[in-house]
Amino acid sequence: MAQYVTEEEFVHWRCAKCNSELELRKVVVSYLDGSFPVELPVCKVCGQIFIPESLATQKMLEIEQQMEDK
Amino acid sequence: MRAFNEEILPSAEIENAIRLLEKIGVKIQTGFKLPQFEELSHNDSRLFRIGDSEFQCIYLPHLSEELSIDPITRMTVTEGIFSGSAPVGHWVDQMSDGRRAAISMDRYLQKVSLTASRENEGAYECRLFTSLKGIQPSQSFISTDSKRTDQADIIKEAARCIQCQCMECAKGCELIRHYQDSPRTYVRQIYNNISICTGLRQKNKMINSCSICGQCEAICPNHIPFQKVVQEARETMVATKKMPPSAFDFALRDMAFSNSEKFRLAKVPVDSKACKYAFFPGCQLPASNPSSIETIFSWLQNEMEEPVGILLRCCGAIADWAGEKEKFNQARSELLSDWEVLGKPELIVSCPTCLKMFRENYPEINVRSIWPLMAKSDSLLNGKNRLNSIKMAIHDPCASRDQPDMQEAVRSLAMKLGIELEELPYNRELATCCSYGGNVWNSNPSLSRDTNEARISQNQSDYLTYCIMCRDFFLRSGKPAYHILDILFDPKLMIEHRLPIRPDYSMRHENRTRVKRHLLKQYWREEMPEEAPYEDIQLILNDPIRKLMEDRMILEEDIRQVLYYAKESGRAMINQETGHYLAHFKPSCVTYWVEYLPKEDGFEVFNVYSHRMVVEEGN
Ligand code: SF4
Ligand code: SF4
Ligand SMILES: [Zn+2]
Numbered sequence: 158m159a160q161y162v163t164e165e166e167f168v169h170w171r172c173a174k175c176n177s178e179l180e181l182r183k184v185v186v187s188y189l190d191g192s193f194p195v196e197l198p199v200c201k202v203c204g205q206i207f208i209p210e211s212l213a214t215q216k217m218l219e220i221e222q223q224m225e226d227k
Numbered sequence: 228m229r230a231f232n233e234e235i236l237p238s239a240e241i242e243n244a245i246r247l248l249e250k251i252g253v254k255i256q257t258g259f260k261l262p263q264f265e266e267l268s269h270n271d272s273r274l275f276r277i278g279d280s281e282f283q284c285i286y287l288p289h290l291s292e293e294l295s296i297d298p299i300t301r302m303t304v305t306e307g308i309f310s311g312s313a314p315v316g317h318w319v320d321q322m323s324d325g326r327r328a329a330i331s332m333d334r335y336l337q338k339v340s341l342t343a344s345r346e347n348e349g350a351y352e353c354r355l356f357t358s359l360k361g362i363q364p365s366q367s368f369i370s371t372d373s374k375r376t377d378q379a380d381i382i383k384e385a386a387r388c389i390q391c392q393c394m395e396c397a398k399g400c401e402l403i404r405h406y407q408d409s410p411r412t413y414v415r416q417i418y419n420n421i422s423i424c425t426g427l428r429q430k431n432k433m434i435n436s437c438s439i440c441g442q443c444e445a446i447c448p449n450h451i452p453f454q455k456v457v458q459e460a461r462e463t464m465v466a467t468k469k470m471p472p473s474a475f476d477f478a479l480r481d482m483a484f485s486n487s488e489k490f491r492l493a494k495v496p497v498d499s500k501a502c503k504y505a506f507f508p509g510c511q512l513p514a515s516n517p518s519s520i521e522t523i524f525s526w527l528q529n530e531m532e533e534p535v536g537i538l539l540r541c542c543g544a545i546a547d548w549a550g551e552k553e554k555f556n557q558a559r560s561e562l563l564s565d566w567e568v569l570g571k572p573e574l575i576v577s578c579p580t581c582l583k584m585f586r587e588n589y590p591e592i593n594v595r596s597i598w599p600l601m602a603k604s605d606s607l608l609n610g611k612n613r614l615n616s617i618k619m620a621i622h623d624p625c626a627s628r629d630q631p632d633m634q635e636a637v638r639s640l641a642m643k644l645g646i647e648l649e650e651l652p653y654n655r656e657l658a659t660c661c662s663y664g665g666n667v668w669n670s671n672p673s674l675s676r677d678t679n680e681a682r683i684s685q686n687q688s689d690y691l692t693y694c695i696m697c698r699d700f701f702l703r704s705g706k707p708a709y710h711i712l713d714i715l716f717d718p719k720l721m722i723e724h725r726l727p728i729r730p731d732y733s734m735r736h737e738n739r740t741r742v743k744r745h746l747l748k749q750y751w752r753e754e755m756p757e758e759a760p761y762e763d764i765q766l767i768l769n770d771p772i773r774k775l776m777e778d779r780m781i782l783e784e785d786i787r788q789v790l791y792y793a794k795e796s797g798r799a800m801i802n803q804e805t806g807h808y809l810a811h812f813k814p815s816c817v818t819y820w821v822e823y824l825p826k827e828d829g830f831e832v833f834n835v836y837s838h839r840m841v842v843e844e845g846n
Binding site: 169170171172179184185186188189197199200203204205206207210213214218220221222223226227 | 426427471808811834836
């Protein structure tokens with residue numbers, strides 16, 4: 158399973174709602190006809206997800222564009 | 228053949244060729260003397276006998292002309308005997324003879340027509356257009372007397388070849404240059420791209436990068452209607468659900484905004500039930516130059532003898548360009564019902580694209596261009612807006628291509644304003660697109676910039692145009708550019724050497740709403756429909772953030788929705804080091820992320836980004 162977010166990128170972030178730490182968990186991301194299991198940081202309590210700018214603007218964008226041309 | 232000098236025809240090449248022939252079953256026999264033509268005749272089984280062998284057909288090298296060799300098939304008067312007439316030493320002609328005869332002999336053995344579709348053999352007049360502009364005439368280096376031409380002269384002669392190609396359209400279009408081939412190839416690639424069943428559709432981007440402006444067809448000596456191929460391809464992609472969803476999404480949402488209650492308006496003058504005319508400014512002029520709308524509207528009310536109403540919305544061009552037939556038809560029918568509410572007035576239109584759209588897609592509506600009206604009017608030129616012969620280069624918007632009356636009217640208006648016009652290359656019927664057309668600014672921002680760079684470098688003077696998007700794209704690239712209304716209504720801009728303001732995407736929405744709010748209040752004493760609850764969230768955005776929003780196509784209203792959702796749900800992340808919050812929300816297809824800090828006077832925004840992938844999230 159792919160892990161695109163490093164510890165460093167989320168170590169300072171906490172869930173503001175639960176005041177809880179984040180941990181890496183398996184999450185399914187999907188686009189058009191494809192879905193992929195990935196490890197993403199989420200709130201230990203409520204499961205709120207954290208996607209850093211680097212992931213959204215690089216890897217995710219790249220996959221989106223590939224899927225769009227399929 | 229083996230008698231040739233090794234340098235001219237290396238024996239290894241001959242061996243290679245022979246091996247190839249043997250591979251396909253050709254038997255090569257040498258060493259017998261060919262008879263004279265006159266000695267050959269069919270025997271009872273219609274074969275020719277030479278020595279111990281019999282042949283169905285024969286090729287005799289260079290017989291003389293008198294044997295009346297057929298110029299197309301190279302068959303002699305005796306059926307089955309073929310020959311050539313090229314003189315000894317004329318190798319190219321001899322090869323041509325041999326090749327033509329070989330084709331005929333093959334057909335002869337297969338008993339099919341020797342003459343069918345042979346018009347493109349040998350030298351023929353092709354349809355390839357090659358411009359000789361800038362090419363110096365030169366003399367041949369091959370001597371016509373019997374003396375052999377030396378090597379140096381042969382090289383010089385070869386260098387005279389101009390490598391004929393057309394590519395006339397590429398001179399005018401960034402897209403054609405960018406993909407480094409010609410529309411002829413692109414058409415084939417587009418066909419393959421849309422017929423592909425599995426695998427990557429590598430030409431999606433190219434298909435979605437054309438402005439559908441028609442300049443290439445106007446230039447093309449063969450009138451290849453490339454833009455129609457692109458238009459159809461996009462429609463097919465949408466119909467087969469193969470259109471990349473991100474390609475035109477932002478532009479389509481811009482259209483949806485213009486056709487929502489935020490902008491759309493259809494009103495007759497207060498004391499009338501219907502109107503004879505209505506002003507239709509389109510969606511982008513109100514976004515870029517909001518104050519001009521009321522100025523024109525009130526001018527028209529004085530100028531026209533009958534009541535003038537107003538119709539605000541998008542003409543549907545954005546959906547049409549995107550290949551979204553359904554969305555276009557929806558926009559069209561909504562427009563028609565608004566128009567009916569007004570009493571089916573004649574529309575007075577300022578945007579060249581709207582006008583083109585109306586003329587091509589709304590046969591039921593009478594339309595007229597505002598420009599001839601303005602050019603003829605005396606009330607607009609008040610002496611204050613007469614400039615002291617300022618030089619400007621005029622850029623015709625691509626949508627004006629087939630509307631010479633509009634092109635003329637704007638020129639005459641400009642001259643009345645005291646502007647000395649310079650003509651750009653690719654104007655009038657060859658007008659060039661600023662990349663707004665076809666929604667290219669949305670689907671391929673970098674090509675859009677290259678297109679603008681190429682256009683702005685064609686003349687040193689400031690540019691004058693009459694499409695507000697052309698103006699804004701030139702301004703974005705740093706070129707001083709004015710819409711003729713900028714000068715007509717605010718001549719001080721020119722006198723004080725100030726540039727018009729180019730609003731960013733968020734401002735464009737806000738300006739449209741402002742136009743509607745202002746007109747409603749001013750003319751009908753009405754208020755805007757109620758706002759969504761997120762709309763009064765105050766944002767604090769510095770210039771780098773505004774620039775980032777522009778590049779990432781994220782609007783203030785997207786940010787407001789994220790912040791509103793975070794406020795209502797309490798869902799956000801907090802950074803222990805900076806104290807910044809990070810929240811996300813997905814209003815429709817795109818998830819937006821905003822990093823922010825609540826302040827007394829609003830939310831200060833530090834970062835924004837988005838993605839289209841959908842993430843499964845716990846509650
Ligand atoms: S942008 Fe215009 S000139 Fe270029 S290929 Fe498309 S239709 Fe032709
Ligand atoms: S499309 Fe027309 S103008 Fe362009 S290269 Fe081909 S023949 Fe020439
Ligand atoms: Zn939580």
